[in-house]
């Protein structure tokens with residue numbers, strides 16, 4: 001059955017791979033599943049046809065036969081459940097990999113998204129200079145803990161899993177801030193993720209869509 005995902009017609013990041021379709025592309029590449037992409041404009045994302053797939057009018061979505069999914073975590077989980085390459089075979093190791101998926105999205109990503117908001121949306125507020133270091137410290141607190149847990153391991157819990165895929169994807173958002181470089185083992189962890197052939201294919205595919213276009217503003 002053909003898998004179709006949605007992605008930005010013009011990504012605001014201009015193809016840096018930070019839009020969340022990259023996570024889904026990466027999961028599909030790890031799983032060896034071909035897929036098609038339907039590009040949507042910001043306008044089309046808020047129209048009824050797209051809202052029927054995604055109640056919040058966002059990307060990515062995932063369609064496969066009668067199944068339509070939204071939320072990257074759910075999509076990556078679905079791919080990992082149905083194909084090899086993203087989940088350990090052992091049931092308890094699987095459960096732990098799922099914990100890391102939730103940790104990436106629920107515990108590590110929220111303060112990182114706050115930083116994006118501080119930088120992109122709140123830059124002109126009078127309290128911006130006071131808020132920025134507070135948010136940076138909340139991120140550091142999470143990174144300290146994650147760094148301590150990872151130690152000198154390659155991946156979070158044994159072999160590479162969907163938990164690593166989401167954690168690396170979340171941490172990639174920090175690169176421009178320089179915060180990741182304060183944690184050499186996390187920077188190396190992210191670099192290991194980016195070095196995976198499946199990630200490279202996913203990155204190149206989204207770049208091909210965005211490279212020739214000016215970023216959406």
Ligand SMILES: N[C@@H](CCC(=O)N[C@@H](CS)C(=O)NCC(=O)O)C(=O)O
Nearest residue numbers: 018019020057058059060071072073
């Ligand atoms: N929690 C959602 C977040 C989806 C999301 O924020 N998508 C962004 C692109 S990365 C988007 O569509 N932004 C445009 C908008 O919200 O209007 C997920 O993980 O899929």
